[in-house]
Amino acid sequence: MKLGHIAAACLSLALSAGACAQTTTLKIGYATSKESHYGVGSTVFCDEVEKGTQGRFKCQHFANSALGGERDQIEAVQLGTQDLVNTSTGPVGNFVPEVKIVDIPFLFRDYDHARKVMDGPIGQDILTKFPSKGIIALAWTENGFRHMTNSKRDIVKPSDAAGLKMRTMENKVHMDGYRTFGILPTPMAFPELFGALQQGTVDGQENPIPVILSSKFSQVQKHLSLTGHVYSPALLLLSPKVWNKLSDADKKVFVDAAKKAALAQRKKVNDDENNGIAQLEKDGMKVTRTVDGAAFREALKPAYAGYAKEFGADNIKKIADVR
Numbered sequence: 001m002k003l004g005h006i007a008a009a010c011l012s013l014a015l016s017a018g019a020c021a022q023t024t025t026l027k028i029g030y031a032t033s034k035e036s037h038y039g040v041g042s043t044v045f046c047d048e049v050e051k052g053t054q055g056r057f058k059c060q061h062f063a064n065s066a067l068g069g070e071r072d073q074i075e076a077v078q079l080g081t082q083d084l085v086n087t088s089t090g091p092v093g094n095f096v097p098e099v100k101i102v103d104i105p106f107l108f109r110d111y112d113h114a115r116k117v118m119d120g121p122i123g124q125d126i127l128t129k130f131p132s133k134g135i136i137a138l139a140w141t142e143n144g145f146r147h148m149t150n151s152k153r154d155i156v157k158p159s160d161a162a163g164l165k166m167r168t169m170e171n172k173v174h175m176d177g178y179r180t181f182g183i184l185p186t187p188m189a190f191p192e193l194f195g196a197l198q199q200g201t202v203d204g205q206e207n208p209i210p211v212i213l214s215s216k217f218s219q220v221q222k223h224l225s226l227t228g229h230v231y232s233p234a235l236l237l238l239s240p241k242v243w244n245k246l247s248d249a250d251k252k253v254f255v256d257a258a259k260k261a262a263l264a265q266r267k268k269v270n271d272d273e274n275n276g277i278a279q280l281e282k283d284g285m286k287v288t289r290t291v292d293g294a295a296f297r298e299a300l301k302p303a304y305a306g307y308a309k310e311f312g313a314d315n316i317k318k319i320a321d322v323r
């Protein structure tokens, strides 16, 4: 019998400390490199889990979208064929509709505001909506404020963005907003993006500095405008197939590890925001810092009417009012 074998192995190996435990290797996937913000956060999570479970759990990393686009990976986590994904909210609203509200453009003033909401009652309440959809949300991690890049021109105001074919995430909240800027949104999974930019299938894209850096978009995009038009939250998601087998003590280890991962990931986002823009300039990008944020917010008004209808003006205000 299997259990007997383990017990026997434990007895015979009991003298070599820790050797009697069985190790489960968890597959964790994310879009960018192991050195990127997602990789940094995921590594902290895995190290903490390994430590906290005395080596009973460890991870195998699948960086650089090796397990597919974010939608594919979330589906796999739901099915249990992948254990963990550290993903942006891009496609998540299609699984858990309550997430969509935090994808509204210009909803968050800055990083402090966004992190406070995610870690506060509003963000934590959204995490409780995942289990009924067959997903465990361990913590909000972070992707960062998104900025526009393109191959055609500097973007200062919406009329500069108008007419540009831009890859977006598979996210209706974003697409509805970006249309008011005059952009032609083209939804596409992230792994296809570099090639699409290289071949000119799209003129541009929008992503946080850590993604633009780690995915080397400076090789295929000339113009970077610091539009910061939307905050891109991220999540560490776990398969219920793993979660349901954990003891209460191990569950706590996983959740605490995810919180530490979020801190490390956010710190890497900060570092990239602070140092990455100069690096991208060095790499040949032309950076526009003087973006007319007021003009973008003004353009967005018709989309906000739609958001208010879908999510409730009072719910949006509750988030905006967090100080």
Ligand code: EAX
Pocket (backbone or CB within 6 Å): 031, 032, 070, 087, 088, 090, 143, 169, 189, 190, 206, 207, 208, 211, 232
């Ligand atoms: O999560 O799809 C995207 O643009 C995401 O920002 C990226 O994959 C990192």
